[in-house]
Amino acid sequence: AARLHEFLTTSTPQDNPFSPADVGWTLATGRSRFDHRAVVIGDDLGELLGQLRSLTATTDSVDTAVVTGTAGRAGKTVFVFPGQGSQWLGMGRQLYERFPVFAAALDAVVAELDPRLSDQYTRSGPGGLLDVMWGDDEHLLNQTVFTQAGLFAVEVALFELLRSWGVHADRVVGHSVGEIAAAYAAGVLSLADAATLVAARGRLMQALPAGGAMVAVQAGEAEVTQRLAELQITRAGIAAVNGPDAVVVSGVADEVTRIGDSFTTQGRKTTALAVSHAFHSVLMEPMLDEFAAAIADLTVSPPQIAVVSNLTGDYAGTGYGTPDYWVAHVREAVRFAQATDRLLADEATHFIEVGPGSALTAMVSQALAPALAGAVVAVSLLRKNRPEPVSVLTGLAAAFVTGADVDWAAMLAPYTPRWVDLPTYAFQR
DSSP, rough: OHHHHHHHHSSSSSTOOOOOOHHHHHHHSSSSSOSSEEOOOOOHHHHHHHHHHHHHOOOOOSSSSEEEEEOOOOOOEEEOOOOOTOOOTTTTHHHHHOOOHHHHHHHHHHHHHHHHHHHHHHOOOSSSHHHHHHHSSSSHHSSHHHHHHHHHHHHHHHHHHHTTTTOOOSSSEEEHHHHHHHHTTSSSSOHHHHHHHHHHHHHHHHOOOOOOOOEESSSHHHEEEEEHHHHOOOEEEEEEEEEEEHHHHHHHEEEEEEEEHHHHHTOOOOOOOOOOOOOOOOOGGGGGGHHHTTTTTTTOOOOOOOEEEETTTBBBBBBTHHHHHHHHHHHOOHHHHHHHHHHHHEEEEEEOOOSOOOOHHHHHHHOOOOGGGOOOEESSOOOOTOOOOHHHHHHHHHHHHHHOOOHHHHHHHGOOOOOOOOOOOOOOO
């Protein structure tokens, strides 16, 4: 790094008329790929040189655009697609403006969703999904029908961008509506059928009477189940099992409040979730028949990428992706913790959160046993209030330096880079 920095700062433009893309291309394609790795990220040569300089002084990559690591054991890469709650105004816009592959994929998804949601736009005022996602009305985006459509659109476009950069999943898993994106990514559903499913799901959930509540509880599934029985609660239940001591309860508001308060008085952490409806609860039942009719014509294909089910926490089996499956998916609990455990048992080493949030990254990290803390990496790609291109590249860099495959040549190809003569490694035989 020091030799490269000196070369790039002492060469004159006449001697050294190449671009940052030329340097990146040469380093990515003309150098051996060792286990100890570093990636520096910047918008121009000056910023890249500053990061390169910091790499010569320290290996601490926290909160910088210098990412370092050591490739670990070979394992499987998992794409994790988040659900409702990870959305924010403007999500995907900077990627749309910067990367043509992302823009084309997002346009294709929106072209499928907009006709299916046209009556929703008529009632609410926007001209289409992009107006909602990139507008200034946060309340509108947080309406379930638009939230779910927007998340699906961004997740599919991000998935296609990753594929164009040679980042491929060995396994996929989603959380709630994120599983529809996972099913599309796995080849179970066509884009048209996935859009039909997303639009119907969000529209019918939105049409349910407002109300109900959801609360995250610091307790295990068995303990929460016992507490529900002790309090004789029948109109609320477990909506998600996110970790060994991370459970979400959903249902009628007063019953959800009762169980939340019962844990609060014991000193447990509880968090009321900001939701319009009580998802994955008894309050979803009035929509299920109409939902089944709306998606009755779905065509289901065998997974091309192994997908883990929210309903079972295990790999997709017989009946996966059918209308009956998605109806049960709306009502039953999300078993994300079991899914994570299954993937870890199957030697997953990299979890990449393919969406606008980082909550699932944290859930996976918390699920790791001490023995796996350095062997398994979970990274997020997008976070609110961070420049999206830098955020995505930083996430991929974190995966790459710890052993995941990234085709940097494919990423740099649109900039028409050329191979240039750079200093060789400062190694002595």
